[in-house]
Amino acid sequence: MPQKPRRIPMRKCVGCREMQPKGSLIRVVRSPQGEVSVDLSGKKAGRGAYCCCREDCFRKAIKQKQLEHALVTGLTEDVKEELIHIIKEIIATKESKA
Ligand SMILES: [Zn+2]
Secondary structure, eight states: OOOOOOOOOEEEBTTTOOEEEGGGEEEEEEOTTSOEEEESSSOOSSEEEEEESOHHHHHHHHHTTHHHHHHTSOOOHHHHHHHHHHHHHHHHHHHHHO
8 A cells, every 4th residue: 555645734824925734724714605704614615715823914914905815805894803803712712722
């Protein structure tokens, strides 16, 4: 049996544009219905964008419209606020576990 090389899937952060292991990034997904949400399972259908688990990175991605560009959709202020709120909670949860 030939051994498959173990490759860690890498994705580019939409904020700092650095390549990071997929598992350490936060996936934001736009569903086929056009709804934008944070995908913690990594399995939601739709167009996804990845960002580091850092608030400044996420804010930058939103401010510079990189997130909108990656998701190929416009984001309302409400959606942006909500996303930042969710990201903050995720970061807080991760930090409390560390
Ligand atoms: Zn980043």
